[in-house]
Amino acid sequence: MTADDRHGAETGPESAGSVLETLIGYNLKRAYVIVQADFREALGQDGLGPRAFSALSFVVQFPEITQSALARKLGIERSGLVAIVDDLERRGFLRRTAVPGDRRSHALVATHVGQAALRSAQDAVRAHEAALLAHMTEQEREMLITLLRKIRAREG
Amino acid sequence: MTADDRHGAETGPESAGSVLETLIGYNLKRAYVIVQADFREALGQDGLGPRAFSALSFVVQFPEITQSALARKLGIERSGLVAIVDDLERRGFLRRTAVPGDRRSHALVATHVGQAALRSAQDAVRAHEAALLAHMTEQEREMLITLLRKIRAREG
């Protein structure tokens, strides 16, 4: 054993530190922080947050979805969804409506105002993402989404 | 204007909802959640968290880095780093040492135990990522990191 081996030259400071840069998780997180900040800037101070945006998207896509089903789609607990739905209802973007045949459930229905707000928000986010990622080609952005979906294939 | 146009058939429920799936931000977040959960499983209940892992990685890579410089590298505020360094010091993975010539700064130095712990953690994380992403080819994983780094080129 050489002195270098003993002190870990081959897996020492330089290479050991840059292991971080080779990890998918680390690169995902750093990239996510950037895109999320851009998202918030796109929708402004009092605009929809990422969670409310996603929730409203699903409600528009799946009218009369229940809160439990929506929580499942969002990958969060149903207790955590309450505040999000409260917020969207307060803004007048959706309503909790009665479900005939099951008085426990609330069917969520987007209002016209909510649908318009979503379209407007989508346009803003798309424009901001396009500007943020203008240094990437369309092919690269598509490839990125394809690869991210491969990871998402592991979703519960 | 047709009835379909008025009610937004072309940007209506189905396509409007799936806008979400076309956004980089949404796909990034969902993918990140999966990989992060895997990371935590890799390092166990009392193992290093993602932030402590990254911090220790930088301390090993850049011995005697100050807390302010480390916070900058991690992309967080220096106030937020205090608890992370406290934790790593409590575990015996690094020490705050005096900086000759500037008594305000603390130079962070990883201990041998800390270096060994980092190597062990790196091995565990790499193995878990490899298993989690075994359904992707090596080429795909490399391409993904390349594309994520393109986004990270937007880092402050």
Place this chain on the structure above:
DNA sequence: TATTGTTATACTCTATAACTATA
């Protein structure tokens, strides 16, 4: 005046557990 580390504080996101009203 400016910077380093620190504390205090607050806000967001998320989870767990327990409650209520229904089924």
Place this chain on the structure above:
DNA sequence: TATAGTTATAGAGTATAACAATA
């Protein structure tokens, strides 16, 4: 018994503002 929505609570993670020591 089980499920839907809700509340209470707690724990990460992060940010801002202010402070003491030092530059």
